[in-house]
Amino acid sequence: MMGIKKIQLNNGMKMPEIGYGVFRVEEGNALEEAVVTAIRSGYRSIDTAAIYGNEKSVGTGIRHAIEEGIVTREDLFVTSKLWNDNLSYEETIKEYEQTLEKMGLDYLDLYLIHWPGKNKYLEPWKALELLYKEGRVKSIGVSNFQVHHLEDLLNNTEITPVINQIEFHPKLTQEQVRDFCREHNIQVEAWSPLMNAELLNNVTVLEIAADHRKSAAQIILRWDLQHGVITIPKSMTPSRIKENINLYDFSLTDEEMARLDALNSNLRSGPHPDEFDF
Numbered sequence: 001m002m003g004i005k006k007i008q009l010n011n012g013m014k015m016p017e018i019g020y021g022v023f024r025v026e027e028g029n030a031l032e033e034a035v036v037t038a039i040r041s042g043y044r045s046i047d048t049a050a051i052y053g054n055e056k057s058v059g060t061g062i063r064h065a066i067e068e069g070i071v072t073r074e075d076l077f078v079t080s081k082l083w084n085d086n087l088s089y090e091e092t093i094k095e096y097e098q099t100l101e102k103m104g105l106d107y108l109d110l111y112l113i114h115w116p117g118k119n120k121y122l123e124p125w126k127a128l129e130l131l132y133k134e135g136r137v138k139s140i141g142v143s144n145f146q147v148h149h150l151e152d153l154l155n156n157t158e159i160t161p162v163i164n165q166i167e168f169h170p171k172l173t174q175e176q177v178r179d180f181c182r183e184h185n186i187q188v189e190a191w192s193p194l195m196n197a198e199l200l201n202n203v204t205v206l207e208i209a210a211d212h213r214k215s216a217a218q219i220i221l222r223w224d225l226q227h228g229v230i231t232i233p234k235s236m237t238p239s240r241i242k243e244n245i246n247l248y249d250f251s252l253t254d255e256e257m258a259r260l261d262a263l264n265s266n267l268r269s270g271p272h273p274d275e276f277d278f
């Protein structure tokens with residue numbers, strides 16, 4: 001199997017362009033096994049968050065895959081996120097330490113501020129900068145940041161985030177945020193790339209899928225990659241876990257990309273970052 005391509009981030013780190021998401025999955029054996037299945041299938045990037053309540057199982061799965069000799073820790077790109085609930089500088093450092101402890105890991109490859117909240121991110125970001133400078137985390141980024149949050153962060157702190165992880169799919173194409181990120185060399189990463197499976201019955205997606213003899217999920221994920229957006233589909237189904245990284249034997253034409261882009265209706269499946277107070 002061809003390995004998953006990597007994208008160089010603004011600090012020189014390389015991140016796989018497809019990763020494995022684990023939102024809405026409980027702790028337990030099933031998740032541990034799914035993480036091992038994903039790694040065995042070729043995933044090298046895994047995305048969790050403190051608020052998912054499953055960092056322990058994700059970490060156990062990762063350590064099993066390493067113990068089984070499928071990968072080394074250095075082969076993997078592990079992301080978790082800070083639940084930014086009015087945290088001070090010191091509390092932020094403690095949250096990171098707790099995440100590492102739960103996962104049984106010495107470091108994360110990427111630590112994200114999960115939501116901007118109402119002006120809640122500057123102090124935590126300064127704590128993330130310290131963790132980064134001390135080499136305790138390989139890279140730091142944000143999630144759900146609008147242009148005005150990014151401008152505020154860039155104007156008031158030192159380090160530019162490597163990533164902005166945002167809701168992104170053909171119904172929500174986020175032109176403004178993507179343009180801003182491109183201008184500032186911040187890599188965009190898509191969450192809920194399949195709109196939590198809601199887009200898999202879309203007629204346009206299904207037509208393009210039939211033409212390529214690919215699944216609807218593969219068409220949308222390929223659209224992410226051709227937009228230069230890192231994607232992290234979630235699945236607990238082994239056949240889909242494999243299907244979702246099998247994206248390198250076809251490509252979408254400019255016309256197909258444009259048809260998918262035209263589905264945009266600024267429709268969110270999750271909260272709006274300016275209205276969600278976390």
Ligand SMILES: NC(=O)c1ccc[n+]([C@@H]2O[C@H](COP(=O)([O-])OP(=O)(O)OC[C@H]3O[C@@H](n4cnc5c(N)ncnc54)[C@H](OP(=O)(O)O)[C@@H]3O)[C@@H](O)[C@H]2O)c1
Pocket residue numbers: 020021022023024047048114143144165166190191192193194195196197200215217218232233234235236237240241243244270
């Ligand atoms: N930063 C944030 O605020 C934020 C918010 C939401 C999500 N995320 C991240 O983004 C990841 C992905 O988003 P998501 O979990 O919300 O949704 P998603 O990846 O858009 O969709 C997941 C759903 O699609 C199904 N599915 C996956 N592949 C499929 C395929 N090939 N064919 C048919 N169905 C398929 C899954 O079913 P099965 O599992 O049953 O196979 C699941 O129900 C999350 O896991 C999380 O890591 C981040």
